[in-house]
Amino acid sequence: MAKKERGGVTFPEGFLAAGIHAGIKKKGALDLGLLVSEKDSLIVGMFTTNKMKAPPVQISQRRARRGVAMGIVVNSGNANACTGDQGMADAMLLTEKVGHYMGCSAQKILPASTGVIGRPLPMAPILESLPSLAAKLSPKGDTDFSKAIMTTDTYPKSAQKEVTIGGEVVRIGGAAKGVGMIHPNMATMLVFMTTDAVIEKEALRASLHQVVEDQFHTLSVDGDTSTNDSVYLMANQMAKNPLITKGSQLHREFTQALMEVASELRVLLLKDAEGATKFLHIVIQGARSKGDAKKIASTIARSLLVKTAFYGEDVNWGRIMAAIGNAGVPVRSEKVSVALGDVALVDHGIGLGDGQEEKAMEVLKKSDITVTVHLGMGQMTAEYWTTDLSYEYVRINAGYKGRT
């Protein structure tokens, strides 16, 4: 029953993981993780759109394009970003050494880093710790791995799911980190997903794109994106399912299962958002296009005035209206309706008065709040998830670097 005890990134067949303290973070916290497949694995990735891509991101992006990997080595506490040629050389050397212990070329090891920008990686202690990291690789290493990728996260984040595809068991697992600097197009978010599915590369890539679009690109904590963030998906083909080809029924089943794992990770990321006291689900309906709906959802989710009003449990729906008007999308005030939870506040552009506002105050006391906006312009919809903005967010971010 060893299988049953496994979870997260090592839930699928043939994946091993480990996490140790290598001396990057203070106080002995885990800061170096390794995730490997027992055999060569397909790998696909999506990487930050930030122009200041960190050296490990540049390397991983190139290596993911080749499509075959053995594993990923990841450190927290130091982003190895804005470190120039030295940062590139360090990341190269690290993957070479890891490849040495794994018996593969550096090309099959992808590097990832997260943490403070602009400091060189402390290579000596990291390289010294590689033998003990390799020695700890285990099918039960997922928890240590999840802990080793944490920065200001307050808990490790992992998820897993078993599905039957073509009559055979297929497993999917994942780990994630990221609590601030989270915004669509990656932000400081690292997500590692694994599967033992037998799947062709184009199908794997299509699944990843859809899942990232629907789950991780609908999450905004503070509107910032980072130099390092990446989503990886490894598929080592060790299950017994018939080959999943792109566009097939099996592919839809696989994508659906991957979506569920990603959705769990998204919820875990949101719930650990820095200083958050409220979790906002923004639902846009009646838009002319999906793009319009997303722009409006994103503008509401990013508005500091909206976020602080939710923190203060203030029924200030005018700020939601102002954010809608601020999205750069054609809208007509007299067609817009807004509700908090099931309490309608605005009907065709007009506030529904004190009675409804009092009811809405009850909704605002909850920690999970759905904001529904109907634009009255068409049929398209979008969803977004965000948080309020609290004193605690400011406290955490006012002194992050000094504390690391």
Next chain:
Amino acid sequence: MAKKERGGVTFPEGFLAAGIHAGIKKKGALDLGLLVSEKDSLIVGMFTTNKMKAPPVQISQRRARRGVAMGIVVNSGNANACTGDQGMADAMLLTEKVGHYMGCSAQKILPASTGVIGRPLPMAPILESLPSLAAKLSPKGDTDFSKAIMTTDTYPKSAQKEVTIGGEVVRIGGAAKGVGMIHPNMATMLVFMTTDAVIEKEALRASLHQVVEDQFHTLSVDGDTSTNDSVYLMANQMAKNPLITKGSQLHREFTQALMEVASELRVLLLKDAEGATKFLHIVIQGARSKGDAKKIASTIARSLLVKTAFYGEDVNWGRIMAAIGNAGVPVRSEKVSVALGDVALVDHGIGLGDGQEEKAMEVLKKSDITVTVHLGMGQMTAEYWTTDLSYEYVRINAGYKGRT
């Protein structure tokens, strides 16, 4: 010497102003202002790009297009936004009644409002107070007017300047409000400028556009724009200067003087930004285009991670680099240099180490900080002004509506 005692919007010849408590705000605070010219005046305006334009903004925009006005009636405490047909009728009626007292048609009175969104204007007390408002009109009424437009502003904001144009004295004055929700393309900012210059309408309009672009569109407090914000410029032609025509030397002199008044107002707006403890002057150099430079300046100015790091006096230049990379503009990390004050922190993409970071900590203790970024991509530059993000910002904005 009555002239010498005047300032702000009534500094130019022939302008009168007043401000009273009309019962919109609590506690007797001034909340209704009136600014009029003794004779018909040219008027030009620029209005919020927010799609949820408040009824008074829609009316003022139409009337400013006609180009001739007697005055502006403005209230604080209630934005008359998202109030639908009733809001439109209320603003129309208000200007009709004001026009009655001024002996002109409603078409020559422009309405403006600022405050909470979504509540109907309390028309009864406002209309009742109009006779006393009209009675208080005075060349010394600028201070009461400046106070009557305040919302969370902690002090009234006005500026004035006297210049000699074509051998004759010309006066320019202004009043402004706005402390949160300030962002390029207007935000919750109301600016009223006046001049007695003899100037043709196209020249007046061109001066206003240039001044708004260079001064008010380079100011960002929280990235939000509002439903109400507007910049007005009245020119009543009562000075004795030769006609200022568009593109002439006199026009350049006039624009320069207007720029100085606007610059003073911009500084006053920035210094009163909600909860700000640091004032950041973002200077972008070496960009390929003005547009690129502005996008990067704006992205740095809007980054919560940058703003909280300044609040915490944390030398986290990595967040500035990440913001630069997040602007959607082509940049190359290895060409970027960053300095705080006169302390270089990043040279061609590489951090300059602990020694420089320690020096930068001294810069961060100051309240006025210049952030200089050289992109190494070209010759273009841009400037931007913003603030840090403090606990106090969150406190003020978490409970605004409930307190009003």
